[in-house]
Amino acid sequence: MDHVYTLLMLIVSCSVFCGHVPAPINLKIESRHFIHLLTWQAGPGSPSGLQYRVIFRNYKNDWKTVDNCTAVRFPLLCNLTDVLSDLEITYYINVTAVSGNKTSTPSSHPPFIPVSDTELEPPPLQVLPCNLSLCVHLHSPSERLETVYKKFTYQLNVTSNQGHTVGSAVSNICMTLII
């Protein structure tokens, strides 16, 4: 009986002390208006007290740890907005669970390109009367996004209350449209 008990203890303690650290699952980036929030879930069978480390790289740099996400406990979230600073390149992102000096295998997010994987917001408009016309000024939503918003073209449609299109124009962000 004693042997069985010892064996059981060994099995139980081994699952805790010498087993694998389960890798995180369900990595997702919720990205709206160039704010990128990475979330994930603990892998099945994860013990409590795991910490998570987020690393990233692009095609020209080596892996770097995200400063604010070296030991994430709760919530399982990492704000990548500031680190994915080049909006038009591909980034690779891995998350690893850490328990003491043991780590899980890394889990990765599919390659992420800020400009194509974010949900874009339209540029703020300023509409002013000018000389019996309407002048429409387009802006980028923030200074940080100016370069990328300048690269898009914009279709502007003007509709009446009844839903009829009364005018339309195509422009880039630097332009003031006169309708």
Ligand SMILES: *[C@@H]1O[C@H](CO)[C@@H](O)[C@H](O)[C@H]1NC(C)=O
């Ligand atoms: C880290 O988090 C703090 C507080 O949330 C924030 O002020 C800071 O900008 C973040 N730094 C980076 C590099 O994301």
Ligand SMILES: *[C@@H]1O[C@H](CO)[C@@H](O)[C@H](O)[C@H]1NC(C)=O
């Ligand atoms: C993420 O970081 C960005 C830029 O630092 C900040 O504007 C935003 O509020 C942060 N969001 C969260 C949920 O921390």
Ligand SMILES: *[C@@H]1O[C@H](CO)[C@@H](O)[C@H](O)[C@H]1NC(C)=O
């Ligand atoms: C990991 O931590 C355990 C317990 O703290 C220690 O006995 C062991 O030597 C450490 N292993 C390494 C490779 O640092």
Ligand SMILES: *[C@@H]1O[C@H](CO)[C@@H](O)[C@H](O)[C@H]1NC(C)=O
């Ligand atoms: C990142 O994750 C990928 C796929 O899971 C793996 O092949 C690669 O070795 C990982 N790199 C690092 C530095 O964790």
Ligand SMILES: *[C@@H]1O[C@H](CO)[C@@H](O)[C@H](O)[C@H]1NC(C)=O
């Ligand atoms: C308004 O009309 C005047 C005279 O035709 C012209 O000089 C001026 O540039 C116009 N202003 C705008 C904003 O188009």
Ligand SMILES: *[C@@H]1O[C@H](CO)[C@@H](O)[C@H](O)[C@H]1NC(C)=O
């Ligand atoms: C704006 O007008 C163009 C051309 O008439 C049309 O193809 C497009 O679907 C319209 N967009 C919206 C948002 O109404």
